[in-house]
Amino acid sequence: AQKITQTQPGMFVQEKEAVTLDCTYDTSDQSYGLFWYKQPSSGEMIFLIYQGSYDEQNATEGRYSLNFQKARKSANLVISASQLGDSAMYFCAMRGLYNFNKFYFGSGTKLNVKP
Amino acid sequence: ETGVTQTPRHLVMGMTNKKSLKCEQHLGHNAMYWYKQSAKKPLELMFVYSLEERVENNSVPSRFSPECPNSSHLFLHLHTLQPEDSALYLCASSQDGTESTDTQYFGPGTRLTVL
Numbered sequence: 001a002q003k004i005t006q007t008q009p010g011m012f013v014q015e016k017e018a019v020t021l022d023c024t025y026d027t028s029d030q031s032y033g034l035f036w037y038k039q040p041s042s043g044e045m046i047f048l049i050y051q052g053s054y055d056e057q058n059a060t061e062g063r064y065s066l067n068f069q070k071a072r073k074s075a076n077l078v079i080s081a082s083q084l085g086d087s088a089m090y091f092c093a094m095r096g097l098y099n100f101n102k103f104y105f106g107s108g109t110k111l112n113v114k115p
Numbered sequence: 116e117t118g119v120t121q122t123p124r125h126l127v128m129g130m131t132n133k134k135s136l137k138c139e140q141h142l143g144h145n146a147m148y149w150y151k152q153s154a155k156k157p158l159e160l161m162f163v164y165s166l167e168e169r170v171e172n173n174s175v176p177s178r179f180s181p182e183c184p185n186s187s188h189l190f191l192h193l194h195t196l197q198p199e200d201s202a203l204y205l206c207a208s209s210q211d212g213t214e215s216t217d218t219q220y221f222g223p224g225t226r227l228t229v230l
Contacts, residue, residue, distance in 0.1 A: 033217070035219075037221070043203050043226065045224075047218055047219070050216070103160065105158045106157070
């Protein structure tokens with residue numbers, strides 16, 4: 001069975017500092033994809049970053065990077081130089097090769113950026 | 116219009132009403148999804164369509180009826196809903212849903228309140 005775990009229900013970070021949001025996953029698939037989404041209070045889920053299980057390098061997208069540790073089955077999101085607009089819910093998600101059309105989402109982490 | 120759009124953004128309905136939620140994607144994708152997001156619960160996948168054929172129905176009550184007339188449009192028809200159906204309903208689309216790299220892109224959601 002596929003499972004995503006986000007153990008931090010809420011996080012605070014000071015503006016301009018970096019923050020790491022944790023995500024661990026469980027899967028028996030050899031090939032899978034890991035995703036992070038941001039959900040502001042408006043509700044829309046915004047795609048941030050993707051990491052493939054066979055990618056040797058950690059994914060980066062602007063201020064977002066994914067700290068992928070395959071052996072530990074973790075895919076933590078690192079946000080550098082936090083901005084007030086980064087305050088939102090963040091969801092980690094996974095999609096396996098043999099789970100057609102199924103995305104598995106974690107329970108989310110609410111990030112608050114303090115001025 | 117770009118991306119994934121949803122209408123209406125907000126909907127209040129009585130338990131005896133019939134209404135429909137509409138989703139449209141302008142990304143040329145072949146797969147579309149309905150999710151339900153209730154307060155303090157993980158995202159629940161409701162329906163999946165690939166090339167206009169329903170490929171997933173996660174034990175959703177029959178008072179929710181999806182329709183996918185073409186790969187760009189997805190509807191969710193609602194009738195005789197219950198107050199516990201109040202939630203944010205998110206639509207998403209992806210390229211084809213067959214690869215682990217397949218990224219889902221979400222619409223802004225419809226916030227539904229059932230009185």
